[in-house]
Amino acid sequence: MGASGLQVSALGLGTMTWGRDTDAVDAGECLRTFVEAGGTLVDTAAAYADGDAERILGALLSDEVARDDVVLCTKAGVRQGPGGTRRDASRGGLLAELDASLARLGTDHVDLFLVACPDPVTPLEETVSALRLAVTSGRTRYVGLANYPAWSAARAATLLEAADGIGLAALQLEYSLLERGVEREVVPAAQSLGPGLLAWSPLGRGVLTGKYRRAVPAGSRAASDHLSGFVAPYLDDDGATAVVEAVATAADGLGRAPLDVALAWLLARPTLASAVVGARTPAQLRGTLGATDLELPAEVHAALDDVSAPALGYPERW
Template sequence: MELRQLGRTGLRVSPLGLGTMTWGRDTDEIDAAEQLRDFVDAGGNLVDTAASYGGGDSESMIGSILSGKVDRRDVLLCTKAGIRTTADGNAVDASRGALLDSLDASLERLGTDHVDLFLVHTPDPRTPFAETLSALRLAVTTGRARYVGLSNHPGWAAARAAASLDAHGDVGLAAVELEYSLLQRGIERDVVPAATEMGFGVLAWSPLGRGVLTGKYRSSLPADSRGASSHLAGFVQPYLDGESSGIVEAVATAANGLGRAPLDVALAWLLERPGVSSAIVGARTPAQLRASLAACDLELPDAVHYALDDVSALPLGYPERW
């Protein structure tokens, strides 16, 4: 894989990132270690996790693998904070104390003294945004993180964060991480234009439309799929509708014409989108990851790219179009 610049930073990331949301729950350490070795061997370097994934089990598993099976110097670690577990379930908390405490706990689980990219996982309407941003500055100035960014935040928040961090010194906004695929192009309304203007990179999570763009759900609900699992069925369900099925069929038609898998076409389309630095692919098994890694060599013909643009186009109106 040829590394890409993350926004206007000096950090260079692989076009495919390794997502670890299922590690410690659906993926055991043996399969996780094989995935990470295959990923690094293929030229990948960006490993994406979060304090909330598996209640910290994902980070602990990564730390265990990096302690002997994969060299820490071969990977860039990205983790997220801002969602904490309480007796009543998960709670959003992006206060300074919560973010820094979470980061310290993540570093301990990961077995490292710093992460390469630290993100605020989700907006917190109860915490002043300036306080949240102050935690990001402290994460960098204290050496806990090399770069910082936001996840699942709207374009106005990312633009404000970029301007505020730039105004306070050398700690800029390196990246935003949001859902982006042929089935979810909402970030093109404001986040992508903000990234282009302000110079931060875009990391795309769920680039395969929560697995739906692989075509596995075209005719049935596979028993071993996320859509049939007790804890992820609700995550997949929004894209098992008529509107999405038309896009999935278009991807399958293009894939058939190119002699490739639908997964290849969906990833190739996304990796050619403006501003995208990396697409985060989450695989339950090593075989699933290898299928994604094999897609990196595909460059879509212009006609195919334009056709997929058209079939999945956003219904834009005022003020996007004026």
């Protein structure tokens, strides 16, 4: 994980659907399959299914998979209240959520604790102080940020390092062939300051699997009431369509599945520590686990680079 001593598997297991679209039985099979295949990083959050994802995971770590066999990552900073969902990266909010997560997970510490998103109200210095206290109190071994822009991630890393050398271990952001915005400034910041990158939605919210090339399959995320809006931005975009077709063409030529090609491209990117796959079913998970053995030919990698290249301008390119 970047310049830290934390070791994680190339693929991480996401739990966003647990407790809502994935029941406890399927979640258990996913976790066992993942660990048996050599996976270690399991990613969850206090907000997933209002805490039910953590409850299911905690029960599995108690009964079926040893806690020491996984690198446990959770996130806080999105709170539900009378006025709906709000961002809260205050010291009190983060530490209260972390304590509640530990109780649901049935453990006295997580391996990695992330702030889920920027809070426009709380000063960054206060957020960083909560991360520092989470480490020094033993609640977590490492800390990081999710969905933060490069300038604030760099500032947080500097504040942590200056205080007591704790360091910022990880930055988690959406990153795939359909979303390469992190390459403008976050990737250079990570290369300079040391955090490793965790990619969420490495398959472009499922679109890079090719399942939506002809229609929206029943039972898919795009067909669900609560996730259709999540997938929609990549379904009606000409640029995304061109990338999906390029991935499918490469997959045909290599005799592999499109998701293998998409993940192989991503896993070769600089500073990437792990790609977190949010498989909804055990079958979907098994379909992704073989991607780590694929190394794309240089010409294929270059062609995918070209078709998916993010727009760069001032001041990134000067």
